[in-house]
Amino acid sequence: TQLLEQSPQFLSIQEGENLTVYCNSSSVFSSLQWYRQEPGEGPVLLVTVVTGGEVKKLKRLTFQFGDARKDSSLHITAAQPGDTGLYLCAGAGGTSYGKLTFGQGTILTVHP
Amino acid sequence: GAVVSQHPSWVICKSGTSVKIECRSLDFQATTMFWYRQFPKQSLMLMATSNEGSKATYEQGVEKDKFLINHASLTLSTLTVTSAHPEDSSFYICSAGGAGPAANEKLFFGSGTQLSVL
Numbered sequence: 001t002q003l004l005e006q007s008p009q010f011l012s013i014q015e016g017e018n019l020t021v022y023c024n025s026s027s028v029f030s031s032l033q034w035y036r037q038e039p040g041e042g043p044v045l046l047v048t049v050v051t052g053g054e055v056k057k058l059k060r061l062t063f064q065f066g067d068a069r070k071d072s073s074l075h076i077t078a079a080q081p082g083d084t085g086l087y088l089c090a091g092a093g094g095t096s097y098g099k100l101t102f103g104q105g106t107i108l109t110v111h112p
Numbered sequence: 113g114a115v116v117s118q119h120p121s122w123v124i125c126k127s128g129t130s131v132k133i134e135c136r137s138l139d140f141q142a143t144t145m146f147w148y149r150q151f152p153k154q155s156l157m158l159m160a161t162s163n164e165g166s167k168a169t170y171e172q173g174v175e176k177d178k179f180l181i182n183h184a185s186l187t188l189s190t191l192t193v194t195s196a197h198p199e200d201s202s203f204y205i206c207s208a209g210g211a212g213p214a215a216n217e218k219l220f221f222g223s224g225t226q227l228s229v230l
Contacts, residue, residue: 006155035221040121040203040224040226041223041224042116042118042205042207042221042222042223043156043205043221044221045219045220045221086153088155088156099146099158099161100146100158100219102155102156102157102158103155104154104155105153105154105155107153
C-alpha cells in the first residue's frame with residue numbers, strides 16, 4: 001500500500017507568521033498535487049508539481065517537489081486568516097497506478 | 113476551467129432508505145470518475161473508481177452492494193447508498209478525470225454531498 005505522510009496534522013498560528021507543511025513517502029510519484037478545502041466544499045487544486053526539484057510559487061505560497069519525487073512541501077509566508085482551511089497533498093502514479101494517494105491533511109487555523 | 117457538479121449538496125434521510133448522489137462533468141467527457149468519503153477534519157478516503165461503460169473498481173473494505181456505482185455516460189456517475197444507516201453519515205465527494213493512465217493526474221472535484229442518516 002502506498003502511503004503519503006503529511007505533517008503536521010494541526011497548525012494554529014497568528015496572522016503574519018510563516019509555516020511549512022510536509023508530505024513524505026517512500027514511493028516515487030509521477031506528480032504531486034496540493035489542494036485546499038473549506039468545510040462543506042470539495043477540494044480545490046492549488047498546484048501540481050511534476051519535475052523532481054521543481055519549485056512553484058503562487059503569491060505567498062511556495063511549493064517544492066523533492067529531487068527524488070518522493071516528498072513535497074508547502075510554505076506559506078505571512079499567513080492570513082483567509083488561509084485557514086484543510087490542506088491536502090496527493091500523489092499520482094507510483095505504485096498505485098491510476099489513483100491519487102492523499103495525505104492525512106493539515107488543518108490550518110490563522111488567528112487575526 | 114473544467115467544472116464538476118455534484119448533487120445534492122446535502123441530504124437527510126431515514127435509516128433504511130436509499131440515497132442517490134449524482135456527479136456530472138459539465139464541460140468535458142470523464143471516462144473515469146472517483147468517489148471519496150470524508151469524515152470531519154480528516155482526509156479523503158477513496159471508495160471506488162468508476163469507469164464509463166464498465167463495472168466500478170472498489171477499494172478494499174468498501175461494500176459494493178452497499179455503495180452502488182453507475183457510470184452509464186461520459187458525463188454522469190451516480191453513487192447510491194443502499195439501506196442507509198447512521199454509520200453511513202459522511203461527506204461524499206466525487207472527482208472526474210480524463211482518459212488513460214494519467215486520468216487521475218488532472219482531477220476536478222465536485223462540491224461534495226453531506227449525508228445525514230437519522
